[in-house]
Structures are given as structure tokens and as C-alpha cells.
Amino acid sequence: MEEASTPSSTKPIPVFRMMDEQGQVLPGVGDIGVSDEKLIKMYKKMVTLNVMDKILYDAQRQGRISFYMTNYGEEGAAIASAAALDFTDTIYGQYREAGAILWRGFSLNQCMNQCYGNRLDKGAGKQMPVHYGDDTLNYQTISSCLSTQMPQAPGHAYAMKLQNKKSCVMCYFGDGAAQEGDAHAALNFAATLECPVIFFCRNNGFAISTPTKDQYAGDGIASRGVGYGVETYRIDGNDVLAVHKVTSHARRICVEEGRPVLIEAMTYRIGHHSTSDDSSKYRPAVEVKSWNTTNCPIRRLQGLLRDREVWNDESEQQLKDQAREDVLKAFGEAEKELRPSPNVLFTDVYDDMPPHLQKQKDEMWANVKAHPDNYPTDKFE
Ligand SMILES: Cc1ncc(C[n+]2csc(CCOP(=O)(O)OP(=O)(O)O)c2C)c(N)n1
Structure with missing residues (x-):
């Protein structure tokens, strides 16, 4: 009898990292592959998103908007990956990637108008809050039904390939969405048709209250990519350098070699699933606290910027004050706006x-x- 291939005899796919928890670049990394200017822009977007989340979460609690989902802890994964794309690449999101659309240029006013569903919302108030989308930014509108975007993305990418476009599709999804049948159809179509699509899984540990240990028994989502014949990377999703580098590499493979890539970004959902959830019922506060302190992507990037001497207390205070002022201004304007007819x-x-x-x-x-x-x-x- 041949030796069986068992999960325990197969080595887990390693996690690629470039910086430690304090934001120090790891020994042997060499060129980090991104300019200070771009890192600062990413940091500003991450902090602004964090401020927007706090204000809109509270607004829902006060009954001013109907629903909200925060991005706490995953700001780096969305923003650093979107920053590695070209504007011509089309993004299909799940719902916890507001950072990607902010990076593309969606304004705070547009976010607020969508969450209020007022007459300036492009969706005319027909979608739940956080279901952003903008054709002018090559950002497809979010679908509430999990994994809807997953088979659509390789279809779009295949069309791009047939048209000889030098662009790719970015498809974000969660670990929970990966349990839907559509996820498997999507990966298989992409692999067999060789579609230029990046599947970017935010593995944040939970599908609402279901932890990943109850979602799968294999080696996470990454092992599935290999199973379908898709080049795969597992990365530290709270390390913006790793996210940026691997996404840039994936994009090159898509555009230059016409093949799909799967990235599993290991991260943690610090906030509740949504305003309809109370995560204290299913996970210990101490676990959340440790991700919010030692492994927070915002703190880690701030550490890197300070280490590179391009950031200090004064720039930090200025950014926080400016972000709060900008978010509150947009919030006030959206709240006053008329609703659609x-x-x-x-x-x-x-x-x-x-x-x-x-x-x-x-x-x-x-x-x-x-x-x-x-x-x-x-x-x-
Ligand atoms: C087809 C379908 N089934 C169930 C739901 C309800 N639902 C909404 S979000 C969610 C969990 C998704 O988890 P994950 O993909 O890991 O993303 P996360 O919320 O952790 O970012 C579920 C079960 C849904 N929206 N659509």
C-alpha cells in the first residue's frame, strides 16, 4: 500500500511577513518595495477609515442609520492590497473592504450618503449601508448574499483577457464566504480558464459567531488554492508591507502571465460582525484586546513610519484632528440631505x-x- 497523503503528513503553508508587531522590518527583508510617500498615504486612509467606523457605529447605536459594519483590525489588509493594484483593475468586494474603495477615491461624503441612503447615494437608498459601489472607480457594488462576487470575478477577468486588456480583477472575500459552493466554482473556473483574477481572502477568524475551527478542518483557505491548481500565498494580513508586496506580485502574474492567484491574509475581526451582533457572547475580551494592541495594523504601520523618521507625535495629532473634522463634516451634510423620491x-x-x-x-x-x-x-x- 502506498503511503497515504494525510493532513498531518502535509506541511502547513507558511505565513509570509515583512515586519514585526512593533513595525520593525524583519532581518533579511531588504528593499521594502514601497515609498515612504505611499506608506503615509496608506496610513492616512487607515486612520480615516478607523475614525469613520467609530462615528458611523455610534450613529447606528443612536438610531440615525439602520445598520453598520466596522473594518476594525482589517484596515491594513484592504488598503495595502488596493494600493498595489492599478486603477484599471476592477474590484469585487464582500463588504468589509471599505478601505479599498476609499483608496480608489470614494469620498467620505459618498460613504455617508450611501449609509444614509439619501438622494445623493448612487444606489438611491436601495441597498443596506456599507454596500458601496462606483462604476467610475471600477468598483462593483457589494452584494448582500455571500460569495455572489466570487464566480462573477473570474467571469469579468476572463472577458478582460479575451479583450487583451492589461488589467486584472481583485475579488475580496471572507473565510466564511469561502465555505459557500460558489467559492469552489469560482476557483475552478479561474484555474481552468486561466483568468487574471486575484482571490484575496480576509481570514479574520470568524463568520459572524462561527470560528474558523468550526468552518474547516484542513489547512485554511490557502490549501484549497493549491488543490485547484492556483498559485497561492498565505500572508500576515496585518503587515501592510507583506500585503502590498504579495498583491503587487499577484497582479504581475495575472496581467503578464494570465493566471489567477489566491492570497489568504491572516487577520482578526476586532469589531462585532455588524451592529446586529454582540461578539462578547462567543469570544473572550482578552483575545480581542491582544489583537487591538500588539497586532493592530494601524499601530504597526505607525511604528514603521516612526522608525523611518517620517512620522512623529505632531503629525499623528494633526491627522487624527483632521480625520475627525472631515468625517463629522461629511456626516452632518449627509444627515441633512433629502431622501430619494x-x-x-x-x-x-x-x-x-x-x-x-x-x-x-x-x-x-x-x-x-x-x-x-x-x-x-x-x-x-
Ligand atoms: C448566502 C448567505 N448566507 C448567509 C448570509 C448571512 N451572513 C452574512 S455575513 C456572514 C458571515 C460571513 O463571514 P466571512 O465571510 O468570514 O466575513 P466577515 O464578516 O468575517 O468579514 C453570514 C453568514 C448571507 N449574507 N448570505
């Missing part, structure tokens, strides 16, 4: 409105007019 409930699906929708629209307006006290029409466009 109720008419848009019936638009954007059909070119010509079918009779059954026209009937529903007429009934809606009749109801609104019959009960003016229940419908604050002055707050709508």
Missing part, C-alpha cells in the same frame, strides 16, 4: 415600467396622500 422605488429595473409596477406606484401615492401624518414627504426629494 419614493418614485425611485419603481425605477432602474425596467426601461418601460410594466403595468403591475405602475399599479403599485399609484397605490403607494394614494396611501401616502391619505395618511400625511405618517409620511414626512418634506424629507423626500
